[in-house]
Amino acid sequence: MAQVLEEKAVCPHCGQKLNKWSTPTFNFADGLGWCSTFLYICFNDECTFFKNSWKHMSDTYGQEMGYRFMLHPDSGEASSLPCGSKYAMKGDIIDEIKEAQEKADLEARKKAFQALTDYYISKDVDSLLKVLMDEEGFGSVRVKAAEHLGEIGELRAAEPLSNYRCVNEVIQKKIAESVQKIHKKNFTMECPYCAEIIKIRAKICKHCGKELTA
Ligand SMILES: [Zn+2]
Ligand SMILES: [Zn+2]
Numbered sequence: 001m002a003q004v005l006e007e008k009a010v011c012p013h014c015g016q017k018l019n020k021w022s023t024p025t026f027n028f029a030d031g032l033g034w035c036s037t038f039l040y041i042c043f044n045d046e047c048t049f050f051k052n053s054w055k056h057m058s059d060t061y062g063q064e065m066g067y068r069f070m071l072h073p074d075s076g077e078a079s080s081l082p083c084g085s086k087y088a089m090k091g092d093i094i095d096e097i098k099e100a101q102e103k104a105d106l107e108a109r110k111k112a113f114q115a116l117t118d119y120y121i122s123k124d125v126d127s128l129l130k131v132l133m134d135e136e137g138f139g140s141v142r143v144k145a146a147e148h149l150g151e152i153g154e155l156r157a158a159e160p161l162s163n164y165r166c167v168n169e170v171i172q173k174k175i176a177e178s179v180q181k182i183h184k185k186n187f188t189m190e191c192p193y194c195a196e197i198i199k200i201r202a203k204i205c206k207h208c209g210k211e212l213t214a
Helices: 048-061 096-121 125-133 139-152 155-163 169-186
Strands: 019-022 038-041 066-071 078-083 188-190 197-199
Touching (some): 048 066, 096 139, 125 139
Antiparallel strands (some): 019 038, 066 078
């Protein structure tokens, strides 16, 4: 008896893949508990084990109940789980698709953050801009990209940042902060008339020719 791998958790009676079922916090029956956060259960209503148990309990004891096939994930021990109806306990099936999706998301986010750190260290402004403007990307990653652009402070990032409009307010706010940071670092500003980038000390805008009052 050994640990059962998820892909090997198959019902021997019907061949269906077993579902992970979260165990109740209380112990029932033997009082020992299952010492596991989940069990593998066959939730196939057409499973011969389930159907026969139902018939057996009804014929022998006149009871309306049955058993589902159960496999302990740690020991590989096969057993049965009593249930009062077809629908009993199905609410505790761990949604594996959701679980897998969450795991994949977590992994992708981790990778994206790692890439960001690399871009930051190598001052890769273009890649950071690309990450920031990727609307399919993770919000938290995009905010961080905007922040990094402000920290790096390269003037050439100011214009694309200023021109970019994001519906996400958190990202938009971070962009505005970073634009300010970049201008501060470079002693620059946006001309109030034409929005081109000029020196803070300029008296006349070199782009639109307007006089700037200090
Ligand atoms: Zn089965
Ligand atoms: Zn101007």
